[in-house]
Amino acid sequence: MQSILIQLDTDALASTFDRVVAVDSGITQIFSYAGITPENVTPLVHGAIFTRGMGELKHTAIFIGGSDVEAGEKLLKAVNKAFFGPMRVSVMIDSNGSNTTAAAAVLAAGRHLDLPNSRAVVLGGTGPVGFRAAQLLVREGAAVVLTSRTIEKARQACDRIPDGEGRVQPSVSAGPELMRALGDANLIIAAGAAGVKFLDESQWASLSSLKVTIDVNAVPPLGLAGIKAGDKAVAKGHITCYGALGVGGTKMKIHKAAIKKLFEVNDKVLDTQAIYEIGKGLA
Numbered sequence: 001m002q003s004i005l006i007q008l009d010t011d012a013l014a015s016t017f018d019r020v021v022a023v024d025s026g027i028t029q030i031f032s033y034a035g036i037t038p039e040n041v042t043p044l045v046h047g048a049i050f051t052r053g054m055g056e057l058k059h060t061a062i063f064i065g066g067s068d069v070e071a072g073e074k075l076l077k078a079v080n081k082a083f084f085g086p087m088r089v090s091v092m093i094d095s096n097g098s099n100t101t102a103a104a105a106v107l108a109a110g111r112h113l114d115l116p117n118s119r120a121v122v123l124g125g126t127g128p129v130g131f132r133a134a135q136l137l138v139r140e141g142a143a144v145v146l147t148s149r150t151i152e153k154a155r156q157a158c159d160r161i162p163d164g165e166g167r168v169q170p171s172v173s174a175g176p177e178l179m180r181a182l183g184d185a186n187l188i189i190a191a192g193a194a195g196v197k198f199l200d201e202s203q204w205a206s207l208s209s210l211k212v213t214i215d216v217n218a219v220p221p222l223g224l225a226g227i228k229a230g231d232k233a234v235a236k237g238h239i240t241c242y243g244a245l246g247v248g249g250t251k252m253k254i255h256k257a258a259i260k261k262l263f264e265v266n267d268k269v270l271d272t273q274a275i276y277e278i279g280k281g282l283a
Contacts, residue, residue, distance in 0.1 A: 010066030038078035061262035102132035116141030130191030141165030190223030201226030218244035
């Protein structure tokens with residue numbers, strides 16, 4: 001039986017990136033729909049679950065994407081609400097590539113650090129990738145400082161992160177308060193919007209406790225000056241550096257592996273943590 005991936009995109013045009021990855025993951029049929037909202041998704045979900053028998057539902061799955069992460073999360077809730085009993089298919093959410101990118105960044109850091117005993121600063125921690133990276137780091141037991149342009153937004157993001165083995169606290173992303181947070185950091189993940197520079201090279205390169213820097217922005221200027229998008233475990237003094245393309249290979253492997261996992265059973269929900277666990281299994 002052919003595998004069918006139903007691509008539900010919240011944007012006006014369905015992502016070609018997500019479609020290409022699905023093809024490269026070996027999916028035989030991809031049905032792409034754009035402009036999907038919680039209000040119009042139910043008929044599409046019912047079309048997925050009523051057309052195949054119970055033993056065949058694992059051959060159909062749903063992928064939720066689009067550039068708006070909040071819209072994607074609302075859509076995921078609506079999709080799950082449209083299921084009932086055993087009548088459901090597996091679902092993956094990776095709006096704006098946030099889950100796969102965050103997983104790849106944290107896995108890269110874990111190659112060089114003992115995460116449960118690490119101190120991390122996530123710059124741009126209220127954004128889609130930064131927030132999820134902070135969430136994963138806390139789950140791993142790291143002490144995390146999550147930054148935003150305002151302390152209020154940083155606090156709100158910290159309040160949304162479930163308790164884990166580690167802890168998270170808010171800070172602003174510039175000025176003396178940030179430099180105090182960086183003073184004992186082992187890891188910096190820069191996950192700001194394109195064109196936002198957080199630190200000059202001299203600011204991060206001189207931090208004696210810093211061991212790893214990761215910048216997930218591929219559009220210059222990067223958040224951490226002196227890092228190149230293609231850096232992959234590049235040593236700059238005592239610091240190991242990654243750019244967006246340096247973690248991109250791992251991101252793509254995770255994305256493809258997650259797509260394949262959707263078709264093992266009919267009741268998976270691949271969210272941030274589940275996607276990260278898939279990535280850990282690839283290491």
